[in-house]
Amino acid sequence: MSKRIAILGAGISGIAAGSFLARDGYEVQIIEKNKDIGGRCRQFSDRGFHFDMGPSWYWMPDVFERYFNQFGADVNELLDLRRLDPSYRVFFEDGPLDIPANFDELKTLFDSLESGAGDKLASFLAEAEKKYKISMADLVFRPSLSALEFVNWNVLKSLFSMDLFQSFETHTKKYFKNPKLLQLMEFPILFLGATAKSTPALYSLMNYADIKLGTWYPMGGMYELIRAMRQVAEEQGVKFVTDSEIHSFDFRQKEMTSANNGTAKYNADAFIAAMDYRHMDRLLGHESNYKEDYWDKRKLAPSSLLFYLGINKKIDGLEHHNLFFDTDFGLHAHEIYHDPKWPTSPLFYVCCPSKTDPSVAPVDHENLFLLMPIAPGLEDSEELREEYYQLMIKRLESQLGTSIKEHVIVKHSYCKKDFEADYHAFKGNAYGLANVLTQTAILKPRMKHKKIKNLYYTGQLTVPGPGMPPSLISGEIVAELIKKETH
Numbered sequence: 001m002s003k004r005i006a007i008l009g010a011g012i013s014g015i016a017a018g019s020f021l022a023r024d025g026y027e028v029q030i031i032e033k034n035k036d037i038g039g040r041c042r043q044f045s046d047r048g049f050h051f052d053m054g055p056s057w058y059w060m061p062d063v064f065e066r067y068f069n070q071f072g073a074d075v076n077e078l079l080d081l082r083r084l085d086p087s088y089r090v091f092f093e094d095g096p097l098d099i100p101a102n103f104d105e106l107k108t109l110f111d112s113l114e115s116g117a118g119d120k121l122a123s124f125l126a127e128a129e130k131k132y133k134i135s136m137a138d139l140v141f142r143p144s145l146s147a148l149e150f151v152n153w154n155v156l157k158s159l160f161s162m163d164l165f166q167s168f169e170t171h172t173k174k175y176f177k178n179p180k181l182l183q184l185m186e187f188p189i190l191f192l193g194a195t196a197k198s199t200p201a202l203y204s205l206m207n208y209a210d211i212k213l214g215t216w217y218p219m220g221g222m223y224e225l226i227r228a229m230r231q232v233a234e235e236q237g238v239k240f241v242t243d244s245e246i247h248s249f250d251f252r253q254k255e256m257t258s259a260n261n262g263t264a265k266y267n268a269d270a271f272i273a274a275m276d277y278r279h280m281d282r283l284l285g286h287e288s289n290y291k292e293d294y295w296d297k298r299k300l301a302p303s304s305l306l307f308y309l310g311i312n313k314k315i316d317g318l319e320h321h322n323l324f325f326d327t328d329f330g331l332h333a334h335e336i337y338h339d340p341k342w343p344t345s346p347l348f349y350v351c352c353p354s355k356t357d358p359s360v361a362p363v364d365h366e367n368l369f370l371l372m373p374i375a376p377g378l379e380d381s382e383e384l385r386e387e388y389y390q391l392m393i394k395r396l397e398s399q400l401g402t403s404i405k406e407h408v409i410v411k412h413s414y415c416k417k418d419f420e421a422d423y424h425a426f427k428g429n430a431y432g433l434a435n436v437l438t439q440t441a442i443l444k445p446r447m448k449h450k451k452i453k454n455l456y457y458t459g460q461l462t463v464p465g466p467g468m469p470p471s472l473i474s475g476e477i478v479a480e481l482i483k484k485e486t487h
């Protein structure tokens, strides 16, 4: 008899978990609070503009390829993927710098900023490639429920070659001195939600992902990934229920028997919480896996202030991805991680997908997405949003030498309160927990409830961590765990 699985939350991790289980004969229902599936990777449209709401960097294409292959599908048939070149543009105080996709061109650029830096980049990346490959082969695909999973000679050998106890900052400074190069190397770990000082050098594997594996974009927008995932999930037999928020549960002895939305009860033999982990803990009340003081001590990745803008003209000077590093990098990081407050002089990121994809904006218009990272848990108000909107637009206008403000015909903001309302995000976090050593592998919130035998967790707050590729992998790991424990 096939076993019934109820998955609570239809983000990337929930859809991935459901697809693997349905493929292997389980009867799977995914129950989602919002009207649309996709979680943080949703899309909305307004007056001919199509805005991706969260992710915009399609990195680690190998992970997506591997995912779809396991269902007999080809990612290149499902998605029209384009490698971006330049990968991105960085605005420093003295002007913009393009990061070419071609490695030889990138080496030349590094040499022009610091003599010999091109060869150093090659050796930095050779080392980063080893970390990436070892990590994918030996470390990442583990539920990390016990340290014993890592007690195996090959794995231990791998762990020792991973630079766990050296900081990313110390590591990069061994190779580069030029401040621009150091910032370029540090930028990918901003995704991981911690400073270079507190991130283990292990994560130089992100530089390999950035530079060697490349920055890609699915034509139509990131939501095309969700459409493809949905198609594959439904082909395996997954059933989606949307607009159905889970509020409570029924139990028999040490087992969960149903998840309830107030009117309907979803019965199953096993449950996967694919929603924000801490929200699930709140719903569980006395049965929570972790208490409030545990959550209060977690280091969260940042929240963000976002603007989705429709512009009624083309804007010269922008690429698809644009990083505004034209102010003090260290100060903004300090105001996110050490002295949480709205930033004095923020760095921000502008995505302009209409540079690559005409379908996301009307003809001769531009689609802009502005993202400014902020500390989680800050006060959020319309006044604060507007203050930083004005600041970012002014900086954009002055860097690009063109007017933008009076060309904005569609404007939506999104910040901490929206993350909380839409996803029940703890402190309005955007990307889950920071990837610091004390929150890595077995030190992350567990994939399995300690007492409720048939309750599992997946998603960016458990292993392996935040980002679309790790969330896909998280879904696969939890599915494997359930298969092992229910057969």
Ligand SMILES: Cc1cc2nc3c(=O)[nH]c(=O)nc-3n(C[C@H](O)[C@H](O)[C@H](O)COP(=O)(O)OP(=O)(O)OC[C@H]3O[C@@H](n4cnc5c(N)ncnc54)[C@H](O)[C@@H]3O)c2cc1C
Pocket (backbone or CB within 6 Å): 008, 009, 010, 011, 012, 013, 014, 031, 032, 033, 034, 037, 038, 039, 040, 041, 053, 054, 055, 056, 057, 058, 059, 244, 245, 246, 247, 274, 275, 276, 279, 304, 306, 371, 422, 423, 424, 430, 431, 458, 459, 460, 461, 465, 466, 467, 468, 469, 471
């Ligand atoms: C602004 C932003 C930019 C990002 N940029 C990138 C990027 O460029 N590249 C990248 O790789 N990653 C990026 N990320 C991270 C990436 O989007 C996430 O790590 C990933 O999508 C998380 O997937 P998930 O399944 O863990 O969680 P979610 O996407 O949060 O899914 C959880 C789902 O659970 C639902 N839910 C919550 N409570 C309930 C309930 N009670 N009942 C039923 N359902 C419930 C939610 O509505 C949601 O749909 C970004 C994230 C954000 C927010």
